[in-house]
Amino acid sequence: MKVLLFGATGMIGQGVLRECLLDPRVSEVLVIGRGPCGQSAPKLRELIHLDFFDYSAIEGELTGLDACCFCLGVTSAGLTEAAYQRMTYDLTLAVAQTLVRLNPAMSFCYISGAGADSSEQGRVMWARVKGRIENALLRLPFKAVHVFRPGAIRPLHGITSRTALYRLLYALLGPFWPLLKALSPGSFTTTEQLGKAMVQAALVGAPKAILETPDINRL
Numbered sequence: 001m002k003v004l005l006f007g008a009t010g011m012i013g014q015g016v017l018r019e020c021l022l023d024p025r026v027s028e029v030l031v032i033g034r035g036p037c038g039q040s041a042p043k044l045r046e047l048i049h050l051d052f053f054d055y056s057a058i059e060g061e062l063t064g065l066d067a068c069c070f071c072l073g074v075t076s077a078g079l080t081e082a083a084y085q086r087m088t089y090d091l092t093l094a095v096a097q098t099l100v101r102l103n104p105a106m107s108f109c110y111i112s113g114a115g116a117d118s119s120e121q122g123r124v125m126w127a128r129v130k131g132r133i134e135n136a137l138l139r140l141p142f143k144a145v146h147v148f149r150p151g152a153i154r155p156l157h158g159i160t161s162r163t164a165l166y167r168l169l170y171a172l173l174g175p176f177w178p179l180l181k182a183l184s185p186g187s188f189t190t191t192e193q194l195g196k197a198m199v200q201a202a203l204v205g206a207p208k209a210i211l212e213t214p215d216i217n218r219l
Contacts, residue, residue, distance in 0.1 A: 001203055003028070003066065004099070007071030009037050015194055017029065017039065021041050030046075030047060034048065059098070066203070067107040067109065068095075068107070069109045070108065070109065070110045071111045084129050089133045092137070093137075096108060096140055100142050104143070107202050108142045109146045109198050109201050111148050112148060113127075114213060116147075118134060120135065134210070146198075146209060146211060148194065150216060152189070153194060154190045157191070193217055194216055
């Protein structure tokens with residue numbers, strides 16, 4: 001099966017790419033990014049594309065795909081709701097609307113976040129916007145849409161966050177992960193578990209459309 005991946009240089013995307021490359025069910029991984037992802041493998045193909053709001057120039061490369069794992073995202077810190085909406089809602093929908101037109105039998109897996117607000121009416125800005133794009137994706141006529149809402153994620157296998165503050169936080173919390181997970185197992189996952197869950201949902205499916213951390217760990 002052929003998997004399309006967005007966000008391969010981010011911490012979650014690195015985990016998903018690793019599991020795609022390891023999974024024998026995946027015959028090809030097409031990574032779309034603004035620059036190289038820094039990895040090479042026989043079944044990895046990269047496509048450099050600068051405008052994430054317009055795919056008309058590369059539509060010929062976006063057919064015959066079985067699944068998309070969309071791991072691209074930005075922090076809401078310092079952004080207005082309008083700016084965060086453009087980078088979270090508008091950008092994602094531009095991708096999804098193009099893909100569903102070209103590959104209606106595709107499964108679409110989206111990384112959201114724990115606390116996303118499906119009502120779209122809550123007081124927390126980022127949660128409203130995440131809920132808004134979740135709902136929009138679930139309305140599209142893909143074969144299946146799966147929304148992942150992970151909480152705390154422990155990076156494994158040399159994977160690191162691109163955000164310096166997060167790297168520091170992970171380094172400080174590292175020795176305490178076993179204790180934290182024991183105290184609240186439903187709040188923690190790893191890049192490996194999340195990557196495997198996304199690949200499984202993309203290729204086979206999942207019991208529900210919206211997957212919280214316990215669902216991710218079971219999958």
